[in-house]
Amino acid sequence: MTIDAVIFDIGNVLIRWQPELYFDALIGPDRRREMFASVDLHAMNEGIDAGEPFRKQVYDCADANPAYAEHIRHWHDNWVKLASPAIDGSVTILRALRAQGTPVFFLSNIGLGPFEQGQEVYPFLREYDRAYISGEMRATKPHAPIYEMVESDCGLAPETLLFADDRTDNIATAAARGWQTHLFTDPEGWQDCLISRKVLPGPVL
Template structure:
């Protein structure tokens, strides 16, 4: 079946999502390792992904861990730098697809607050035909519910969706539902996939 929409994850596909690197630059690797061992910041973020209020969740975690309060608040106050930089090759592919009239969807584990902050400095995060955001949907990858919600909303057959994500578990659930998938590693590899499906007329990323 021909592809009728291309579905992008956001973190590590369109923008780098490695908070540890931000904190390494902020406080040094040794202190960052200590903080992450004492505070489960990824669990905090999963609550935001699932729909909890962004500022309230981060600031509540800071209050619960006063030794790290200032550093934890960066997760909210400087999120646009925490989730940075843009992966320019992927952005170019997104825009090339939309120029060709190919519908582009987002399917991402991200809170509504972080996405709104990101859109302030990354215009491409508002360049989509449909956005399926876990924080708004109150459902997260890799659980099947969120994929079923996408299918029901867009009305397309699973086989007509081509999904790129950097996590194998997220890809596995989509593939199990019949979606066509690509495990994202580099923009160049994603471009090769899009070209193989005839979704691009020519390469838009120049290989070094």
């Protein structure tokens, strides 16, 4: 089956997204576990992914949890350090695909504000043919509407799209729509997938 576009998730595919590690370094594992147990920071972030204003969402959460307010604000003020480092092998693959003329899309649960912050630090976040950003689209994976919006916008048949994501639920929705998929664990496995499907002619890592 011909692949007409390769679609990358961003978090844990192109950039490590494990905010717990950032807070472990900032305040220590014990205090971090206490904060995450007391405040549903991932729910806060899901609101950002769905289109809530980035700074307001974080600062409102901080104001509502004064015992942790100073640290919660880091989610906005230091987002590019929470989302760190780049996964270099994936960036190499992205650039190899674009260099050979393969269309590369992003499909990511990420707020528009974080995405724009990321673009200031990671040049490769500007290196795409189409970007489908949940915070801008106000739809999130793994729900079907965001996939429908991708198909409608790009005009490509679902079976010609190859999508890499680190979450099984996001992959499952894509596969149910007929997309080709790869469950991302590391760049080497992603490269093997692309070579096996004849999207890359050979190793680039």
